[in-house]
Amino acid sequence: MHALLASAPALPLGEGGKYVAGAYIVFLVLIVVYVAIMAAKLQRIERELRELASFAEQRKAEEQREEVSADV
Amino acid sequence: MFGKGLRPLSIATVAMLAAGLSLVFFYAPIETDQGIIQKIFYLHVPLAIVALVGFVVGGVFAIAHLRTGNRKWDAYSYVSIHMSVIFGVAVLLTGSIWAKASWGHWWVWDEPTLVSFLIVFLMYATYYPFRYAIEDPERQARYASVFAITAGAFVPLNFMAVRMAQSLVHPRVFATANGGLPGSMMLTFLFCLAAIALLWVTLVKFELTAKSASGQVKRLRRALDAPAPGSGSRIAPEVS
Numbered sequence: 001m002h003a004l005l006a007s008a009p010a011l012p013l014g015e016g017g018k019y020v021a022g023a024y025i026v027f028l029v030l031i032v033v034y035v036a037i038m039a040a041k042l043q044r045i046e047r048e049l050r051e052l053a054s055f056a057e058q059r060k061a062e063e064q065r066e067e068v069s070a071d072v
Numbered sequence: 073m074f075g076k077g078l079r080p081l082s083i084a085t086v087a088m089l090a091a092g093l094s095l096v097f098f099y100a101p102i103e104t105d106q107g108i109i110q111k112i113f114y115l116h117v118p119l120a121i122v123a124l125v126g127f128v129v130g131g132v133f134a135i136a137h138l139r140t141g142n143r144k145w146d147a148y149s150y151v152s153i154h155m156s157v158i159f160g161v162a163v164l165l166t167g168s169i170w171a172k173a174s175w176g177h178w179w180v181w182d183e184p185t186l187v188s189f190l191i192v193f194l195m196y197a198t199y200y201p202f203r204y205a206i207e208d209p210e211r212q213a214r215y216a217s218v219f220a221i222t223a224g225a226f227v228p229l230n231f232m233a234v235r236m237a238q239s240l241v242h243p244r245v246f247a248t249a250n251g252g253l254p255g256s257m258m259l260t261f262l263f264c265l266a267a268i269a270l271l272w273v274t275l276v277k278f279e280l281t282a283k284s285a286s287g288q289v290k291r292l293r294r295a296l297d298a299p300a301p302g303s304g305s306r307i308a309p310e311v312s
Contacts, residue, residue, distance in 0.1 A: 016109040019173035023112045023166040024093075027119075030162050034275070041282050048289045055296055 078277055085274045088267035092260075100260040109173045114260055116166040118268040119159050120189065124227055126156030126272055127196060131224020134217035146213040149220050151279045153199055155272055160193040184237040188230050195223055 096114045103110035130152035137145035167186065168178045180186055202219055206212040253261065 016107050016173055019169050020108055020111045023115060023169045026165045026169065027115055027162050030158070030165075031271075034158060038278060038282060041286070045282070045285050045289055048293070052289065052292050052296060059296070 078274075078281060081270075081274050081277060085267070085270045088263075088270050092264040092267040095260040095263055100257050101254070103257075106174060109170065112166060112170040112173070114264045115268075116163060116170055117261070118265040119166065120163045121265060122268045122272045123156045123159035123163055124192070124231065125269075126152050126159065127192070127227045128224045130156065131221045131227075134220035134224070137213065137217045138221070143213060146217060147280060147283060148276075149217060150203070151276050151283065153196060153220060155276050155279065157193070157196050157199075158275075159268075159272065160189075160196065163189065164193065184234050188234045192223075192227060192230055195226070199223070 092114070096111055100111070100114065102108055130149045133145050133149035133152060137143070137149060167189075171180060171186075172178045199216070199219060203212055203216045206215055
């Protein structure tokens with residue numbers, strides 16, 4: 001790695017280098033924004049799943065209570 | 073179903089992108105004519121190729137949907153086009169930056185390559201309002217497939233027309249038989265192309281997994297919301 005870095009050409013961050021950095025940063029930002037949107041979507045799905053799971057448990061408990069009262 | 077193998081695929085994508093960046097900045101030589109600015113080529117061109125191929129792939133999935141009637145293919149087609157539109161935004165932005173650095177202008181309206189890509193991009197931008205203007209899911213999927221096939225056929229035709237047109241300032245790098253690139257540049261380019269293609273595949277899979285999970289949650293909500301005899305709906309409506 002050290003040899004690779006030593007043999008690599010220096011990156012001139014003058015006039016042209018700024019544009020190169022800009023292009024790669026724009027690409028990176030686009031990917032990060034997309035991943036952030038997907039993460040928000042996945043959080044919403046997770047929240048809905050939790051809500052549905054608690055509803056299913058509640059419904060099951062109600063059904064069991066109804067069965068017990070019918071037997072009595 | 074779609075989430076299987078997503079983790080190794082994501083790791084491979086990150087590794088490929090990191091290796092690609094290393095090749096661009098530490099291996100590929102600085103071009104004599106443009107200097108350091110030419111490094112944008114290794115990002116901009118693979119993005120453009122993958123975006124255009126993605127549009128065509130969306131059309132191929134749409135054909136599979138119309139042939140089989142299986143909604144799975146419609147989802148594949150939609151996600152392929154969606155991802156290619158995002159890549160298209162990246163192509164336009166990186167291209168504009170390169171144009172400003174190279175030609176002194178953010179955009180050149182009389183250059184066929186730039187304008188044709190913008191036309192393709194804008195055409196696919198209309199896919200979303202066109203698709204979601206139709207309420208019935210069956211009709212929506214069918215009409216969207218017809219759009220995807222028609223637009224997908226337009227992409228290679230448009231590409232060929234641009235290649236035949238007289239270029240004013242945009243370079244034709246792969247116009248010669250050997251590609252017109254020295255070996256180290258070609259290797260770097262091909263590696264970056266593979267990395268960007270892998271990124272596209274990973275993001276498509278990621279999006280399909282999220283859509284599938286969302287669909288399953290909606291199905292579960294509907295099943296649980298089915299009113300028990302003598303009772304009404306007891307949970308909140310779906311969040312659209």
